[in-house]
Amino acid sequence: MPLISVIIPCFNAAATLGATLEALRAQTLQDWEALIVDDGSTDESAEIAKHVAAKDPRIALTRNPGRGPSAARNHAGLNLAKGRILAFCDADDIWTPGKLEAVSKALDAGHADAVFGQTAFFAAHPSDARSISGVSQGDITIETLLGENPVCTLSNLSLGAEHFRALGGFDATLVHNEDLDFLIRLVGHGGQLRGLPGVHVYYRTSPSGLSADLAAMQAARRRLLATAARFGVTANRRNEAIYLRYLARRALRLDLSPVLSARLALTGFVTDPGGFLSPVHRGLATLGAACAAPILPGATRRALFSK
Incomplete structure (x- = not known):
């Protein structure tokens, strides 16, 4: 075996x-x-x-x-x-x-x-x-x-x-x-x-x-929230801000539209600034030129690309 x-x-x-x-x-x-x-x-x-x-x-x-x-x-x-x-x-x-x-x-x-x-x-x-x-x-x-x-x-x-x-x-x-x-x-x-x-x-x-x-990933999130709710856990604004930061960073990794990354990032920052700027558990090394593409506020950029 x-x-x-x-x-x-x-x-x-x-x-x-x-x-x-x-x-x-x-x-x-x-x-x-x-x-x-x-x-x-x-x-x-x-x-x-x-x-x-x-x-x-x-x-x-x-x-x-x-x-x-x-x-x-x-x-x-x-x-x-x-x-x-x-x-x-x-x-x-x-x-x-x-x-x-x-x-x-x-x-x-x-x-x-x-x-x-x-x-x-x-x-x-x-x-x-x-x-x-x-x-x-x-x-x-x-x-x-x-x-x-x-x-x-x-x-x-x-x-x-x-x-x-x-x-x-x-x-x-x-x-x-x-x-x-x-x-x-x-x-x-x-x-x-x-x-x-x-x-x-x-x-x-x-x-x-x-x-x-x-x-489609965002649409499927509704199913995830329902699964979490079965265990008594509901998403708050902090969770949502971190999730939007995750999507923004993923868009950069996949070389998708910088405008899309910027929109996701800014939405996350507005949703909960503290959550969006919290430490990144999956910290990145270097993203190279992709980091410079979106035009983001300094604090927002640091949250996206910090280690």
């Missing part, structure tokens, strides 16, 4: 899947299985997966066509995975070599029920990463999750398989924020979610990807 089951939803990822699998096979911890769940790809994704699987019996390809990435993750995590630990990875992201070793040590030591590391954001190659997320100390609360997502991407989440199954997996009806919805339910039911120092994931930014659809 493998220690870790790696779950990789895949849809038309022929251009990136090979690099994702290469980074997986380069892990310092080798006690894993990988379940690639093809969601109906029309490119060569399945052929690439089969080719790598022929060389490495730990890798298996299955299909769950047309049901979306959350359903793909659930299919593998609820029905197929054999590992005590589940680690999710998107087919266009790249793990650092020590990721699985770090998360397995933390989870086996009982330091948390679910863990994540730091994320580096890149466009073409990991060496081009312009920003790196941070991790805050202590357990993540629902209040924190209503402000911003410290996990950043599901490629950064690892947890005990029993916790995933107890919660019934991800809400497959959500197109956006399914990760936050799951994390709120995990924490709401008493699960400990903690960050680990060190970069675990290189996240490939794509302005055309789902994560770039900020308007």
Whole structure:
């Protein structure tokens, strides 16, 4: 029985899947299985997966066509995975070599029920990463999750398989924020979610990807607020200001319109100046020229780009 089951939803990822699998096979911890769940790809994704699987019996390809990435993750995590630990990875992201070793040590030591590391954001190659997320100390609360997502991407989440199954997996009806919805339910039911120092994931930014659809992300937020309310937690103006700051910074990372970033930032500042200017739990390193694009008040810019 493998220690870790790696779950990789895949849809038309022929251009990136090979690099994702290469980074997986380069892990310092080798006690894993990988379940690639093809969601109906029309490119060569399945052929690439089969080719790598022929060389490495730990890798298996299955299909769950047309049901979306959350359903793909659930299919593998609820029905197929054999590992005590589940680690999710998107087919266009790249793990650092020590990721699985770090998360397995933390989870086996009982330091948390679910863990994540730091994320580096890149466009073409990991060496081009312009920003790196941070991790805050202590357990993540629902209040924190209503402000911003410290996990950043599901490629950064690892947890005990029993916790995933107890919660019934991800809400497959959500197109956006399914990760936050799951994390709120995990924490709401008493699960400990903690960050680990060190970069675990290189996240490939794509302005055309789902994560770039900020308007839809805002619409999905209503569902998150309803989930949090079930645990007696409601968003306040401070949460909303931090969330708008998170969207503004995400728009900059994805090289979206500077006007959109400025509008989100200014709205957040007006909503609650104290919350907007509060310390950034996922502090950035350097954003380069993108930092200079929006014309923002000095205090607003410091909140967006502070470490």
